Structures are given as C-alpha cells and as structure tokens.
Amino acid sequence: MKKFFLAAIGLSMLASCQQPAAVENTDKGIRLAYVRIDSLQSQYNYFQELVGELQAEEEKIIIELQRRQQELQTNLELYQQEAPKMTARQREANEADLRRVQQNYLQVEQAAQSQMMKRQNDLTLVMREDMNSAIEVLKEELNLDFILLYEEGGQIIYANDEFDITERMVYMLNENRDTPSEEEATEAAVEAADSA
Incomplete structure (x- = not known):
C-alpha cells in the first residue's frame, strides 16, 4: 500500500512537470512584465x-x-516712508513688529x-x-516573477512591447476605483452619516 501511494505521488509529480507553463509572455526562465509609468x-x-486635488490645494x-507676502511688503514700504518722521523708540517698535510679521x-x-x-x-x-x-492580481494571473516600471530616460534602455502590461493594469486600477471594496463603501457611508 505504501509503495502504491509513493508511486501515485511520483506519477502525479511527473505529470505536473510536463504541463505547459501558465504564462502569457514566456515559456521558461524569468517571467517579467513592465508598466509604463507615464501612461x-x-x-x-x-x-x-x-x-x-493636490494642485487646487x-x-x-x-x-x-x-x-501675506504682499502685506509684509506694504508694511515695510510704509515703515520706510514714515521712519524719518519717527523717534528712535517708535522705529525700534516698528522694526520689532516687522520682524515679528516676517517671522510669522x-x-x-x-x-x-x-x-x-x-x-x-x-x-x-x-x-x-x-x-x-x-x-498582486497581475503577478498571479500572469505567473510573473518581476513587474518593472519603465520610463523614457530611465534605467531600462529597451523594453519589448510584448511584456507591456500597462493597459491591463490601468484597466484594473480604474475598475477597482469604479467599484469600491466593501471596506471603502463602509468608510464612505460612515463619512456621509457623520457629515449629515
């Protein structure tokens, strides 16, 4: 019984080794793809x-x-015009105020x-x-070892278009944002309830 079990395991391992690789871009060796960062x-x-949002902020x-800078400049010009008419004590007080405003x-x-x-x-x-x-999803789907970022003038000098998965990743990212996860939907509902 033990010998039969070992033989069955050995045959199944041999059969699995003869299956074609589930990779879209290469049959053997290192499996990689890249994403064009600009795209x-x-x-x-x-x-x-x-x-x-960041640009608006x-x-x-x-x-x-x-x-604030214009306000500071206006105060400085006003001080320069009025300084000759001020006493030494007034000048010191105004200069201290200007330094405080500038520091602020x-x-x-x-x-x-x-x-x-x-x-x-x-x-x-x-x-x-x-x-x-x-x-994570793409590396499993495509059985990839590496996913690189490619950009013009970057470290990678040449990249074969066959290994470009940018469109696939963009589609996946846009789809994930269009259909939020349960966690994101819950957070949005809580935020909406809090603001109501």
Whole structure:
C-alpha cells in the first residue's frame, strides 16, 4: 500500500512537470512584465483626480502666501516712508513688529510646505496601495516573477512591447476605483452619516 501511494505521488509529480507553463509572455526562465509609468499616470483616473486635488490645494496655499507676502511688503514700504518722521523708540517698535510679521510669514510658509509634503506622501501611499493590489492580481494571473516600471530616460534602455502590461493594469486600477471594496463603501457611508 505504501509503495502504491509513493508511486501515485511520483506519477502525479511527473505529470505536473510536463504541463505547459501558465504564462502569457514566456515559456521558461524569468517571467517579467513592465508598466509604463507615464501612461499609467495619464490614464489612471484616480491618479488624475488626486493630482487635481493636490494642485487646487497648492494653488490656495500659494495665493495665501502671496497675500501675506504682499502685506509684509506694504508694511515695510510704509515703515520706510514714515521712519524719518519717527523717534528712535517708535522705529525700534516698528522694526520689532516687522520682524515679528516676517517671522510669522516664514513660519506659515514652512508649515504650508510641510503640509503639502505630507499630503503628497499620503497620496503616494494611497497610490502605492492601489498599485500593490493590482500587482498582486497581475503577478498571479500572469505567473510573473518581476513587474518593472519603465520610463523614457530611465534605467531600462529597451523594453519589448510584448511584456507591456500597462493597459491591463490601468484597466484594473480604474475598475477597482469604479467599484469600491466593501471596506471603502463602509468608510464612505460612515463619512456621509457623520457629515449629515
């Protein structure tokens, strides 16, 4: 009985070795594909949405910083006009106020830059999570060992179009965003209930 069992296992292993590989792009060796990063960014709808949001936030921040800078410049010009008429004590007080306003402006500018960097990092993290989910599915479907990012002028000098899975990944990413997961649907419902 034991010999029969071992023989059956051996035959099934031999049979499985003779099956053709379930790979779309190669029969043997390293199985790889690549994604064109520029095409991915231009065709992935959610990425375009996030870029638009980020640009709108950046524009608001720039407008606010320009307003504050103009205000500082106006105060400085006013001080320069009035300084000859002021006493030494008044000049010192005005200069201290100008330094305080300038310091405040620099702090606001630095906070705005930090806020934008954090927002960019958060969006990058969301994108990476979306891509990782799609990569997991694609690597299983296509039995891939590597999925590379390809961009003009990058580290990869040449890439055969047969191994380009950009369209497939873009389709998958857009579909996943069009039909949110149960977790995302639940989060959206909670946010809607909170805002009501």
